[in-house]
Amino acid sequence: MPPRTRAPEATWHRAKPAPVVLVSGPESLLAARAVERIHHAMGAGVAITTLDAGAYTSGALLAAASPSLFDEPGLVVVEGAEAMNDAFLADGLSYAAAPEPDVVVVIRHGGGVRGKRLLDTLRKGGVPEYTCPAVKRDNEFADFVAAEFERAGRPAPAAVVRRLVDAVGTDLPELAAATQQLLGDVEGAIDEDAVARYYGTRVNATAFSVADAAVAGQVSTAVTLVRHALAAGVDPVPLNAALASKLRTLAKVGASRGRGLDPTRDLGLPPWQVDRARRELRRWNAESLADAIEAIAAADAEIKGGGRAPAFALERAVRTVAELAAP
Structure with a gap:
């Protein structure tokens, strides 16, 4: 991969396809959302191949990314790069130097120093990086819920978002599941009464x-x-x-x-x-x-x-x- 100016980092909700994409940070749910956005942007029918960087076998990345294996452009998702073995490090460095232009390879790194050589190479090569930082602050949980509603094309008022966070609490997977349930079950606008109806008694008793x-x-x-x-x-x-x-x-x-x-x-x-x-x-x-x-x-x-x-x-x-x- 020829050296270029390092691409600026962006958060997970801006993720889009590129020959190689780095999704970094500890929040696994946000990383999954980033991959979903990339997959959606590639269109329907795109084949997905998932590899485990910690249990990787030499040659698997090149085989998965070979255009001949797909009827149309494919998506390869490499999970667990923070625990990558030496075989993946070697193949990752080799692939980064000459990626397939018609295949999207997403490398998911949860944090830590393992694989730093590959991360440095990707970043110096201008590979787009989308961060998935840990969600800790109260307003960050609200921002996540608001983004979930917006992602579904049904933005919710701030009061509804606040009511849902207060009811469900600060467990990100539970918030995601609660949001999806409201989106799936409630027709029309989602208001505070809908949140209270679904979560006012069951979830508040936590x-x-x-x-x-x-x-x-x-x-x-x-x-x-x-x-x-x-x-x-x-x-x-x-x-x-x-x-x-x-x-x-x-x-x-x-x-x-x-x-x-x-x-x-x-x-x-x-x-x-x-x-x-x-x-x-x-x-x-x-x-x-x-x-x-x-x-x-x-x-x-x-x-x-x-x-x-x-x-x-x-x-x-x-x-x-x-x-x-x-x-």
Whole structure:
């Protein structure tokens, strides 16, 4: 591949076909979306061949990318380049020097230093790179959902996007599945009522919804949610663990203020989580937070075998935490 000026990086939603494409970054769902966009842009009927760079056999890339194997231009997707073996590294470097113009080869690299020589060669050669960064901030989850609606040609108002993220939570695959369900089941405009109808009761009764309500001092809501979750068969252990995690985050962010620490830089907490914790800490002081942590620790011991009624122990702990935070 003749040297050229390095192509500028673009995010996954701008991905389009080229003889060789690099899709990089840790967020696998976004990487899958990038490949989908490339495939869609190539038209219907394009054959896809998938290779595993970690279990690669010499010659497989050249065979898959051979135009003679396709009735029309094909797409070759190389997964797991962050774990590539030496055979793929050698073939990847060779192929990058003279790629087939009528075939699209997408190399998916999840991050790390493995295969750096190939990545440097691709980048220096001007290969287009589409990044799939980890989604961490609250607004990034909202942006993802908005992009999913737009990708389907049915843009949703910001209030609908916000309602869906609040209901489903910050698990990217779950958000994607929820968005696709709404797109498939709801005719016409998707509004807040549709989100509430599908996810207002089932998904809100999750571990983190219970934790959020308790930490916010919403006693009746927290108790209702935990009862709903238990009735739906949710294990008390993750419910209690989510509340414990929430309280630990509050404790870390609260303690960082007096120690001159940056919670994101020094404690590794995502910025959106820090912002939210700072808002929630307005209801708490050191004494009440310590009491809440003790209540959750006691419940944890009972739930894991120390008591005979784990559901009751969990509900009692949730109520205690919520009452400590209540106005």
